[in-house]
Amino acid sequence: xxxxxxxxxxxxxxxxxxxxxxxxxxxxxxxxxxxxxxxxxxxxxxxxxxxxxxxxxxxxxxxxxxxxxxxxxxxxxxxxxxxxxxxxxxxxxxxxxxxxxxxxxxxxxxxxxxxxxxxxxxxxxxxxxxxxxxxxxxxxxxxxxxxxxxxxxxxxxxxxxxxxxxxxxxxxxxxxxxxxxxxxxxxxxxxxxxxxxxxxxxxxxxxxxxxxxxxxxxxxxxxxxxxxxxxxxxxxxxxxxxxxxxxxxxxxxxxxxxxxxxxxxxxxxxxxxxxxxxxxxxxxxxxxxxxxxxxxxxxxxxxxxxxxxxxxxxxxxxxxxxxxxxxxxxxxxxxxxxxxxxxxxxxxxxxxxxxxxxxxxxxxxxxxxxxxxxxxxxxxxxxxxxxxxxxxxxxxxxxxxxxxxxxxxxxxxxxxxxxxxxxx
Amino acid sequence: xxxxxxxxxxxxxxxxxxxxxxxxxxxxxxxxxxxxxxxxxxxxxxxxxxxxxxxxxxxxxxxxxxxxxxxxxxxxxxxxxxxxxxxxxxxxxxxxxxxxxxxxxxxxxxxxxxxxxxxxxxxxxxxxxxxxxxxxxxxxxxxxxxxxxxxxxxxxxxxxxxxxxxxxxxxxxxxxxxxxxxxxxxxxxxxxxxxxxxxxxxxxxxxxxxxxxxxxxxxxxxxxxxxxxxxxxxxxxxxxxxxxxxxxxxxxxxxxxxxxxxxxxxxxxxxxxxxxxxxxxxxxxxxxxxxxxxxxxxxxxxxxxxxxxxxxxxxxxxxxxxxxxxxxxxxxxxxxxxxxxxxxxxxxxxxxxxxxxxxxxxxxxxxxxxxxxxxxxxxxxxxxxxxxxxxxxxxxxxxxxxxxxxxxxxxxxxxxxxxxxxxxxxxxxxxxxxxxxxxxxxxxxxxxxxxxxxxxxxxxxxxx
Numbered sequence: 001x002x003x004x005x006x007x008x009x010x011x012x013x014x015x016x017x018x019x020x021x022x023x024x025x026x027x028x029x030x031x032x033x034x035x036x037x038x039x040x041x042x043x044x045x046x047x048x049x050x051x052x053x054x055x056x057x058x059x060x061x062x063x064x065x066x067x068x069x070x071x072x073x074x075x076x077x078x079x080x081x082x083x084x085x086x087x088x089x090x091x092x093x094x095x096x097x098x099x100x101x102x103x104x105x106x107x108x109x110x111x112x113x114x115x116x117x118x119x120x121x122x123x124x125x126x127x128x129x130x131x132x133x134x135x136x137x138x139x140x141x142x143x144x145x146x147x148x149x150x151x152x153x154x155x156x157x158x159x160x161x162x163x164x165x166x167x168x169x170x171x172x173x174x175x176x177x178x179x180x181x182x183x184x185x186x187x188x189x190x191x192x193x194x195x196x197x198x199x200x201x202x203x204x205x206x207x208x209x210x211x212x213x214x215x216x217x218x219x220x221x222x223x224x225x226x227x228x229x230x231x232x233x234x235x236x237x238x239x240x241x242x243x244x245x246x247x248x249x250x251x252x253x254x255x256x257x258x259x260x261x262x263x264x265x266x267x268x269x270x271x272x273x274x275x276x277x278x279x280x281x282x283x284x285x286x287x288x289x290x291x292x293x294x295x296x297x298x299x300x301x302x303x304x305x306x307x308x309x310x311x312x313x314x315x316x317x318x319x320x321x322x323x324x325x326x327x328x329x330x331x332x333x334x335x336x337x338x339x340x341x342x343x344x345x346x347x348x349x350x351x352x353x354x355x356x357x358x359x360x361x362x363x364x365x366x367x368x369x370x371x372x373x374x375x376x377x378x379x380x381x382x383x384x385x386x387x388x389x390x391x392x393x394x395x396x397x398x399x400x401x402x403x404x405x406x407x408x409x410x411x412x413x414x415x416x417x418x419x420x421x422x423x424x
Numbered sequence: 425x426x427x428x429x430x431x432x433x434x435x436x437x438x439x440x441x442x443x444x445x446x447x448x449x450x451x452x453x454x455x456x457x458x459x460x461x462x463x464x465x466x467x468x469x470x471x472x473x474x475x476x477x478x479x480x481x482x483x484x485x486x487x488x489x490x491x492x493x494x495x496x497x498x499x500x501x502x503x504x505x506x507x508x509x510x511x512x513x514x515x516x517x518x519x520x521x522x523x524x525x526x527x528x529x530x531x532x533x534x535x536x537x538x539x540x541x542x543x544x545x546x547x548x549x550x551x552x553x554x555x556x557x558x559x560x561x562x563x564x565x566x567x568x569x570x571x572x573x574x575x576x577x578x579x580x581x582x583x584x585x586x587x588x589x590x591x592x593x594x595x596x597x598x599x600x601x602x603x604x605x606x607x608x609x610x611x612x613x614x615x616x617x618x619x620x621x622x623x624x625x626x627x628x629x630x631x632x633x634x635x636x637x638x639x640x641x642x643x644x645x646x647x648x649x650x651x652x653x654x655x656x657x658x659x660x661x662x663x664x665x666x667x668x669x670x671x672x673x674x675x676x677x678x679x680x681x682x683x684x685x686x687x688x689x690x691x692x693x694x695x696x697x698x699x700x701x702x703x704x705x706x707x708x709x710x711x712x713x714x715x716x717x718x719x720x721x722x723x724x725x726x727x728x729x730x731x732x733x734x735x736x737x738x739x740x741x742x743x744x745x746x747x748x749x750x751x752x753x754x755x756x757x758x759x760x761x762x763x764x765x766x767x768x769x770x771x772x773x774x775x776x777x778x779x780x781x782x783x784x785x786x787x788x789x790x791x792x793x794x795x796x797x798x799x800x801x802x803x804x805x806x807x808x809x810x811x812x813x814x815x816x817x818x819x820x821x822x823x824x825x826x827x828x829x830x831x832x833x834x835x836x837x838x839x840x841x842x843x844x845x846x847x848x849x850x851x852x853x854x855x856x857x858x859x860x861x862x863x864x865x866x867x868x869x870x871x872x873x874x875x876x877x878x879x880x881x882x883x884x885x886x887x888x
Contacts, residue, residue, distance in 0.1 A: 142853055142854030142855075143829075143853070143854060143855050143856045143858065143859050144827055144829040144854035144855070144856055145854060147827045147828075147829075147856060148827060151827075169854055170829075170854055
């Protein structure tokens with residue numbers, strides 16, 4: 001039976017290959033495993049060998065021509081076989097969607113072998129390798145199946161076709177779960193190849209991109225971090241919360257204590273509450289605390305004004321209000337500008353430590369990690385269970401030198417590890 | 425004594441097709457046939473009857489429509505023996521073609537009567553009584569069916585005949601009685617009536633061609649009445665008297681009532697067929713109607729023995745038999761082959777007007793509780809049909825209400841049996857009315873009626 005020599009998948013990332021050189025010409029006999037061509041991929045040039053024996057009847061692809069994966073390169077006939085009527089034309093491009101292909105593998109004798117070629121080295125095609133063209137390619141499905149799928153909200157790309165050549169027919173979609181899948185029970189649906197999407201920038205994203213690029217490229221960042229023993233803080237927080245709840249008050253988060261500690265530490269080391277102004281350094285008289293809040297598709301940094309004069313309760317209440325309105329997109333521009341120092345807390349996501357990018361024109365931003373339980377060495381040189389939290393600090397070196405930053409962090413550590421100072 | 429991968433017993437549309445398919449798969453194959461390759465279809469069915477029907481149509485056209493077409497001639501007559509002879513010539517020519525195909529595909533053609541001779545063995549007894557036994561890794565039974573007679577009306581080949589005799593009658597009967605109004609009964613009724621025989625059909629069910637859509641049956645009844653064919657539907661034959669002078673049938677309404685007597689020279693019994701079982705098949709499991717039981721891969725209960733074609737039960741159609749044989753053979757040699765049983769097939773009757781259908785009738789939709797829409801277009805409104813002098817009949821299409829998929833097509837009229845092919849493809853591809861409507865059908869052709877009937881079902885028909 002005649003078969004096509006097809007562009008093999010020679011690397012995981014390959015989506016097409018270039019026929020570098022034919023090693024056989026039309027009319028040449030070909031043996032199994034015999035070299036037939038050299039293929040240039042995105043990684044290397046490799047020799048391609050035939051899976052079939054026969055006569056190289058017709059070459060469809062010129063040297064130097066790029067061909068997508070699975071594209072026909074040449075037609076191989078058995079010895080003495082009459083060429084089919086359409087031998088002069090390469091076959092139309094096949095749909096390479098994962099699902100129909102899987103079905104055609106089971107469809108039995110009449111289907112010609114899928115790819116009569118292999119290559120050395122031939123890494124196994126990775127199941128999860130993206131096939132960017134796949135879902136934009138035509139899915140073979142009957143008009144009726146398409147209508148039913150559309151009505152039921154079934155993704156045809158995830159349905160296995162049982163019709164001729166893996167065509168999706170009525171009974172395939174009738175049995176398919178909404179959204180796709182279907183067919184073989186207990187198996188994961190085939191990895192989906194989704195096309196690249198171009199997502200237009202939102203206004204917020206534009207601002208984030210512009211400001212952070214400006215920050216990271218114009219501000220000489222340096223990074224410090226310090227480990228905080230949070231056991232006293234957690235104990236105190238437990239008592240405070242118990243008392244607060246008993247009086248019908250709110251529960252305080254770790255972040256509420258961190259805010260208060262930051263304000264107090266910045267009060268003792270005012271050099272970090274400052275801004276580089278080109279020909280001067282502006283040291284702020286008040287502490288306006290910016291807090292990063294994640295919102296849908298971005299983040300904002302609302303500002304708690306005059307934080308130095310606010311108690312933990314005030315800070316907590318104000319942040320709660322600002323964060324809620326930030327998520328509802330109801331903050332005024334005024335509420336998002338004018339901060340003097342920023343806190344970014346990713347502890348809730350389990351992040352141990354990180355280094356944030358400075359929020360200009362400020363000179364410092366704190367990166368708060370999560371609290372983890374870990375073995376610690378106590379004052380008696382014993383290893384005991386303890387709990388720790390990393391706090392990082394990104395500093396604008398034009399404003400804050402290493403020693404100043406370190407001073408600030410050690411003050412912050414002092415407040416957090418002696419939390420009674422935070423509520424007194 | 426030889427060893428084969430497959431021995432096929434029977435050389436009809438199932439047998440010869442199965443044998444050639446196996447040979448194409450590279451297997452060593454023999455096909456055993458005791459009559460002549462081609463089976464009922466080619467020798468005693470489809471082909472020779474179509475030759476006769478063409479004679480009838482030509483004769484009727486000249487006899488009844490010459491004036492309409494502005495033709496005139498004196499003394500139109502026919503030579504009965506030549507009418508029958510042409511039919512046999514067509515058959516003979518095609519039978520030779522099959523022997524050629526066997527040679528081309530290197531299938532051994534064994535003339536004789538095949539029988540199972542124990543597991544993996546087939547014996548072939550030739551005309552002289554000489555028996556030879558061969559080893560067969562696989563056997564495909566494709567021996568077909570023969571006409572069934574009635575307990576009180578046994579075939580005698582003279583007065584009580586089956587289809588086979590009906591196409592060989594040395595003399596034209598003056599009065600022909602036909603029991604059964606399926607395709608065979610109806611086609612012979614048309615043929616004999618066209619040549620002037622007085623024909624009377626007796627049918628148990630309510631209509632001629634009872635499996636067809638009721639509207640089609642009614643249209644055919646109207647046409648037959650006009651042609652002068654008598655018929656008694658919803659009527660059973662309760663007794664018969666056969667004498668040298670002729671046949672007398674006693675009939676009465678199927679629901680009970682007064683009986684009547686019909687007289688004729690000959691009675692054609694066309695009530696159905698029964699499986700032909702070769703010797704050695706005593707242990708073969710049969711269905712309750714006496715046909716060979718097969719599983720989804722066409723295997724019988726006997727190891728290594730498969731069956732395909734008429735003998736595994738209805739529909740008894742050549743095109744179905746060939747389909748079954750191919751699937752039986754591919755199942756045999758390819759364990760991965762996804763075997764299919766016949767579910768969708770066109771049914772064709774070649775009387776005039778022709779009748780062809782595929783898929784569900786309106787009756788079946790109602791029984792199954794399927795919501796449907798019907799579109800109809802009469803050939804009376806087709807330019808091509810009028811130009812050809814064939815205004816009789818219509819196209820009736822049944823579409824699913826919700827998705828508009830084609831569920832069934834029923835055509836009565838000239839060329840109906842050719843028009844049905846498009847409908848088969850449409851149903852197989854699960855086409856909806858949108859594909860049918862957006863396909864341009866050439867003008868002027870009869871096939872435009874399909875397009876118009878589709879539009880009619882969805883309220884946008886133009887020409888009626």
